[in-house]
Amino acid sequence: MDTMKALVFHGPGNMALENCPVPAIASDEVLVRVRFAGVCGTDIRIFKGTKKIPAPKITGHEFAGDIAALGSQVSGFSVGDRVTAYPVIACGKCYACRAGRSNICTDRITLGYELDGGFANFVKIPSDAIAKGNLIALPAAVSYEEAAASEPLTAAYNGIRRSNLQPGQTVLIVGAGPIGLFHTQLAKAEGAGLVAVSEPQAEKRELARKLGADAVIDPAAQDVQRAVKELTGGVGMDIVLADVGIPKVVEQSVEYLRKGGTYVIFAGCPVGSQITIDPNLIHYKELVVTGSSAAKPEYQKKMLQMISEGRITLKPLISGVLPAEQWLRAFEMKGNYEGLKTLLQF
Numbered sequence: 471m472d473t474m475k476a477l478v479f480h481g482p483g484n485m486a487l488e489n490c491p492v493p494a495i496a497s498d499e500v501l502v503r504v505r506f507a508g509v510c511g512t513d514i515r516i517f518k519g520t521k522k523i524p525a526p527k528i529t530g531h532e533f534a535g536d537i538a539a540l541g542s543q544v545s546g547f548s549v550g551d552r553v554t555a556y557p558v559i560a561c562g563k564c565y566a567c568r569a570g571r572s573n574i575c576t577d578r579i580t581l582g583y584e585l586d587g588g589f590a591n592f593v594k595i596p597s598d599a600i601a602k603g604n605l606i607a608l609p610a611a612v613s614y615e616e617a618a619a620s621e622p623l624t625a626a627y628n629g630i631r632r633s634n635l636q637p638g639q640t641v642l643i644v645g646a647g648p649i650g651l652f653h654t655q656l657a658k659a660e661g662a663g664l665v666a667v668s669e670p671q672a673e674k675r676e677l678a679r680k681l682g683a684d685a686v687i688d689p690a691a692q693d694v695q696r697a698v699k700e701l702t703g704g705v706g707m708d709i710v711l712a713d714v715g716i717p718k719v720v721e722q723s724v725e726y727l728r729k730g731g732t733y734v735i736f737a738g739c740p741v742g743s744q745i746t747i748d749p750n751l752i753h754y755k756e757l758v759v760t761g762s763s764a765a766k767p768e769y770q771k772k773m774l775q776m777i778s779e780g781r782i783t784l785k786p787l788i789s790g791v792l793p794a795e796q797w798l799r800a801f802e803m804k805g806n807y808e809g810l811k812t813l814l815q816f
Contacts (some may be wrong), residue, residue: 475816476528476590477797482519487794490528493586497541498597500605502553506618506791506813507588508532509800516583517801520741523583530814531557531581533588534608534617544600552608554617554774555588556624556767557581559599573628573764589797591816603767609778615791616777616784619648619811623777623784624770626652629736629762630660631769633709637661642698642707643683644723645714646674648787648810649736651681653711655782658682662709666701668694677786698726707731715739721746724759732758787811 476490495501507530515521534554558580560572581587641657643650646669657665666685667678675686687697706728715737776782789809792800800812
């Protein structure tokens with residue numbers, strides 16, 4: 471096959487499913503046949519032009535498939551192996567990488583951003599990514615669909631690590647979108663004593679309960695501060711994870727922490743957003759306020775293993791699978807918060 475279908479970004483508002491050449495691979499590269507690819511909020515921002523990437527470019531950074539071809543110098547993989555790829559390729563040389571924090575590499579490149587990505591029948595995995603462990607074999611019990619949705623789960627796991635969650639601690643998750651529901655499961659898997667979820671949509675609160683939340687709060691009908699105090703004997707939460715990119719919500723959520731608590735800003739806010747926090751809140755409570763960005767290939771490998779063992783479930787979060795030809799509908803669903811995780815099938 472000389473050509474393939476690929477979703478190509480040409481500029482803001484200008485994207486099309488086109489016939490493109492199948493990528494040629496060198497002796498140290500791998501060609502993956504894409505089965506499913508996940509639609510992410512970042513894909514919407516690229517389409518709208520609020521996230522800048524080079525054009526033309528094949529987008530899509532959440533995908534899974536099988537190896538269609540591999541170069542003669544590639545070892546450890548075979549044609550037909552079921553795989554996914556962690557899309558962020560760290561440089562390994564910058565100060566962040568040298569400090570063991572490759573997830574915030576200052577010179578990283580990403581499949582679907584700087585490099586052609588997985589919204590296509592085939593995607594090329596460069597040699598640097600293979601050498602750094604970004605190409606990951608799927609456990610037998612993990613489906614292509616689950617693997618395609620595992621990249622955001624991996625990012626969510628980094629958020630849990632940033633929180634320094636200890637067994638028995640109390641956790642409040644603000645927002646029950648895909649990341650919030652991943653955090654719900656991960657917090658329970660890591661031994662949290664109590665996990666509460668604040669979410670205005672009833673169906674998402676119910677799903678949070680099914681996935682392990684001990685308590686759910688409707689911020690549209692309840693005083694979240696009061697609910698938190700009732701759940702924690704009046705002291706507040708050990709950890710709050712802000713999984714909603716709304717500045718006002720980020721401001722309010724800091725107040726739900728107890729003394730010595732940790733606040734993790736996970737969701738990105740619109741560029742230029744500002745929040746106002748009383749510094750005395752941080753000072754006298756000795757709060758830790760931190761962020762979480764991206765993840766590492768080894769984290770994705772761990773998440774795939776947890777899925778395989780049944781410790782994390784992704785299937786209830788996959789709310790739609792559409793053919794690649796319906797990519798615009800999938801983008802609209804993501805942009806309008808319809809469902810949770812939508813996949814494109816190639």
